[in-house]
Amino acid sequence: MDQNKTHELTMKEFENIFNRLYESLCLIANKYVNDLDLSEDIVQDVFIKAWENKVPFKNKNKIEGFFYTAVKNKSLDFLRSKYAKDVETYSSEGLETLQTERYFLRESVIIETSSLVERALELLPDKCAEAMRLSIESYTNKEIADEMDISVNTVKDHKKVAYKKLRKMSGYLGIT
Template identity: 50%
Template sequence: MREGETKFTLKNYKKLFESLYPQLCVFAYKYLSDLELSKDIVQEVFLKVWEDKMTFQNENHTTGFFYKAVKNKCLNYLKSKSYKVTERYESANLKAHKTEEFNISEAVAIETTVVIENAIKKLPEKAAKVIRLSIEDYSNNEIAEELSISVNTVKDHKKSAYRKLRNLLGFLTIK
């Protein structure tokens, strides 16, 4: 191991896993459109890194490695015979997934999703539920029915949540 390289202990590897796993699953899902398969692939990458006792130069190198490893594993899966037999993936789409521009836009989308999810977690529980259902295209009436609250309460939760989210996420706006 060279000077400055990081070797993982079980404790700091677990911390790394917990911080990267959700966003890597979202990243893999963009390729595979299958959440369970995405989770499996991300877990396989983490397991391989642990088993091979890999070391990294710094945190940015570590994060970049995991994104690239997950992307490659997803692309390998998409190219595999079992996938071709079951899904018939268009090669044009596969080529699009390989472009640098696509990777950058996907990384930005994933990071933005993580930031928004963290902001929603800071909302009061009912307001967070209302916002999540709203994101899933539930109408105010459907949300009210789902949560056993009045439509006016749904509107109040939305109004309050949007105000708090604007404050929490104001830095995301382009000026």
């Protein structure tokens, strides 16, 4: 890929990114400002600015990083603003922790990973999804079987179906 060749998002691509990331970005903003309404405002603002400024992307893989970073920066801006200082007691962690890259990476990965998991589960038939959900919660096959009132073999079958489907869908999920 030509280093200088940048990609400007089309409206359709922009909408897809919004649909994929909106909820996750609100959750990450909420990790900073601890106020869901405000988090929604912050994320909407980031999308509005990104669209107005026609932010170019050199690499599609950087899109997630761009939005997560923009939301983090805007949230921190809010926390450092005059008004927020008055209500500091409402955020769960001290500003010092919130400002670290470690906190940002850790919380973003939790939210992004969970969002990918949920999307994967949504693609599966109900029983399969239930078995996979329990499996992710570290239930053993035996425990899943007891919980769902089915045999261990059926649990294994559900999982096999799940792997097969997910492998086919991994492209759709954005998992490479």
